[in-house]
Amino acid sequence: MSDSLTIRRRSSRSYGAAGDAFKKIHNGRGLIAENTQHRHERMKPGEFKRVLFLFSLCCVLFFVYLYWQQSTSIDTSRIIYSYRHTLSKQKFVGHPNRLWNLKNVTLKTHPPQWTWQCINQRCERRHIKGAIPVVSLSTCSMLCGSTQLWPQPTGPVTLGSRAVTFNHQQLELETAASEPARSLLQQSFMAFNSNVISLVQSKDYLERSTDIKRLVVRVNIAQHNVVKLKLDTSESYTLVVKPKDDEVIANITAKTFFGARHGLETLSQLIWWDDYDKTGMLKILKSASVKDNPIFPYRGLMIDTARNYMSVESIRRVLDGMAASKLNVFHWHITDSQSFPLVSYRVPQLAKTGAYGPDMIYTPEDVRALVEFARIRGIRVILEVDTPAHAGNGWTWGPQEGLGELAVCVNERPWSLYCGEPPCGQLNPENVNVYDILEKIYRDLLELTEERELFHIGGDEVNLECWAQHLQKSTTIMNYTDLHDLWGDFTLKALKRLEAANNGNKVPLVIMWSSNLSKRPYVNKYLDKNNIVVQSWGASQWPDTPDLIADGYRVILSHVDAWYLDCGFGRWRETGEAACDPYRPWQTVYNHRPWQQLHLNKRQILGGEACLWSEQFDESSLDARLWPRAAAFAERVWSDPQLDTTTFTIQEDVYTRLNTHRDRMISRGLGAEALWPTWCVQNPGMCL
Structure with missing residues (x-):
């Protein structure tokens, strides 16, 4: 397999006066040399050197001017990117590093037995016989009834009823975008191209004739300098696909790169494989019009890689799935009491003593590469090192280095007295060295992610009994009649250290898990509503979320009874109850619409986040735990479709679109779970 990137520049450049000057110099170089010789006979040695110096300086300045002219012209020219990916002997499946060799695969040549007809906006299966038209299910689904887009766009959508064949080598991207957006767009186009190639199921399809000669993607971005995603960044786009002679032109217009990237994703969903x-052959709708913009600016997915380690490759798959579903925040819960796999520049002892093994770590280079991988896909990365609880292994080296006990209750037994699950561990609030280390960690996290608007400080499930037992012989406990105040003081000190790590500037929005500290009366005493965003994870029936909104706080919703994707797999320890049973099927995830059901002020809701804690899975089952349930969540926070609040019945359209999206993710190399039997796929509406 070979990849190549062809760049062609369209521009008309003129050197103007400088070019005329160059011609004069070039044509008159003999005369200059002759005059110089005569002058040399009359000049003193010092004067001759000065003349040569001035002449050399003029030449240098002239060539600098030519270089500047050329660079300026390139920045403002229209560039066409054509990404070539050869499929001579191998099939591209999912991620570029995953290849499936087709040399020894025996292709099934049995003629098709079924055809599908569009009847009453639904594809109905028929036996192929007589003169009945032969239409594949994929083509019928794309041309009959509902759009197969996921998430459903928020604006008007018009889709044509005809399609044309093409191959991926006919794809071209035209853009006049300047840097820095241009480079991101180029890489995003490569990802788009790879997604198209992932649909291909025949190694020799390039040899077949196509209906068009070129599929041109023209992208117009208004704000070229916006290359970091923020809450107020526009992610809107308009996509118009139309035929022109022997070409199809796809025009994407967006204010920012992030909107343009979403436009590319939607365009990829108008392309399918017709077997x-x-x-x-690859097919694309001949005409289409989509206008789209997300409802919520924060559409997150949290993955825990501390309980069980996940490889960098598996995290890339998560990001690919997020991009396909237009989720835009990857919340990486990277450490916990079980392990500390993050290698810190400033505090290397944490990973050295806290990682499960030398091959189960995340280096700074790993993190930076994932951050950039995510950005190309329209995703920002937030790293969370939870404090003061969920901090044990990795924090035990303090006494050996003369820093005292950095964490207490580490691996304490019986664990049920000091934490919610084994092993226990909480930072020592009375050790000043703890805050010095936190400042160093915070500085690392800010530098690795380059994220300066949002920061997750943790704050989950602090066990006050752990502190009480540790501090009972200390004078510190005498200062507190309520250890919630000790917790609040720890939080204020940690926030000060975060500000110091951010070069003395407050991070605009600091996210904390909901807890006793975010309840009355502590919340108003310790948490500044102008600076703190609470991630509300309790059950939707709990008063936490309505109370926070009533008190004027902004929230991110992660209700455990709907958007915790790790629940329902039984208990993993002999004692204690199973974690948050029952299982949340995709229908439960999709139907959860708390702003309507709880009558919440939508303006104070930044968005939502689905969470996947990793006590009972690792990367071998990561994909199936996430998809397509996280995709169901994605549509809820992108377009927030209406619900029948009396029956909570999900329309047939949602089932068929989500199944199409699930197949799309499978083609891209994600191991998404099946929604239902294949018979239901082949007989739309018959299983509902």
Whole structure:
């Protein structure tokens, strides 16, 4: 397999006066040399050197001017990117590093037995016989009834009823965008191209004729300098697909790169593989119009890689799935009491003593590469090192280095007295060295992610009994009649250290998990509503979320009874109850619409986040735990479709679109769970 990137520049450049000057110099160089010789006979040695110096300086300045002219012209020219990906012997599946060799695969040549007809906006299966038209299910689904887009766009959508065949080598991207947006767009186009190639199911399809000669993607971005995603960044886009002679032109217009990237994703969803046409071809709708903009600016997915380590490759798959579903925040819960796999520049002892093994770590280079991988896909990364609880292994080296006990209750037994699950561990609030280390960690996290608007400080499930037992012989406990105040003081000190790590500037929005500290009366005493955002994870029936909104706080919703994707797999320890049973199927995830059901002020809701804690899975089952349930969540926070609040019945359209999206993710290399039997896929509406 070989990849190449062809860049062609369209521009008309003129050197103007400088070019005329160059011609004069070039044509008159003999005369200059002759005059110089005569002058040399009359000049003193010092004067001759000065003349040569001035002449050399003029030449240097002239070539600098030419270089500047050329660079300026390139920045403002229109550039066409054409990404070539050869499929001679191998099929591209999912991620570029995953290849499936087709040399020894025996292709099934049995003729198709079924065709699908569009009847009453639904594809109905028929036996192929007589003169009945032969239409594949994929083509019928794309041309009959509902759009197959996921998440459903928020604006008007018009889709044509005809399609044309093409191949991926006919794809071209035209853009006049300047740097820095141009480079991101180029890389995003490569990801788009790879997604298209992932649909291909025949190694020799490039040899077949196509209906068009070029599929041109023209992207117009208004704000070229916006290359970091913020809450107020526009993610809107308009996509218009139309035929022109022997080409199809896809025009994407967006205010920022992030909107343009979403436009590319939507365009990729208007492309499919038809296994009937010429025994297999790529197809695209001949005409389409989509206007789209997300409802919520924060559409997050949290993955815990501390309980069980996940490889960098598996995290890339998570980000690919997020991009396909237009989720835009990857909340990486990277440490916990079980392990500390993050290698810190400033505090290397944490990973050295806290990682499960030398091969189960995340280096700074790993993190930076994932941050950039995510940004190309329209995703920002937030790293969370939870404090003061959920901090044990990795924090035990303090006494050996003369820093005292950095954490207490580490691996304490019986664990049920000091934490919610084994092993226990909480930072020592009375050790001043703890705050010095936190400042160093915070500085690392800010530098690694380059994220300066949002920061997650943790704050989850502090066990006051742990502190009470540790501090009972200390004078510190005498200062507190309520250890919630000790917790509040720890939080204020940690926030000060975060500000110091951010070069003396407050991070605009600091996220904390909901807890006793975010309840009355402590919340108003310790948490500044102008600076703190609470991630409300309790059950939707709990008063936490309505109370926070009533008190004027902004929230991110992660209700455990709907958007915790790790629940329902039984208990993993002999004692204690199973964690948050029952299982949350995709329908439960999709139907959760708390702003309507709880009558919440939507203006104070930044968005939502689905959470996946990793006590009972690792990367071998990561994909199936996430998809397609996280995709169901994604549509809820992107377009927030209406619900029938009396029956909570989900329309047939949602089932068929989500199944199409699930197949799309499978083609991209994600191991998404099946929604239902294949018979239901082939007989739309019959299983509902």
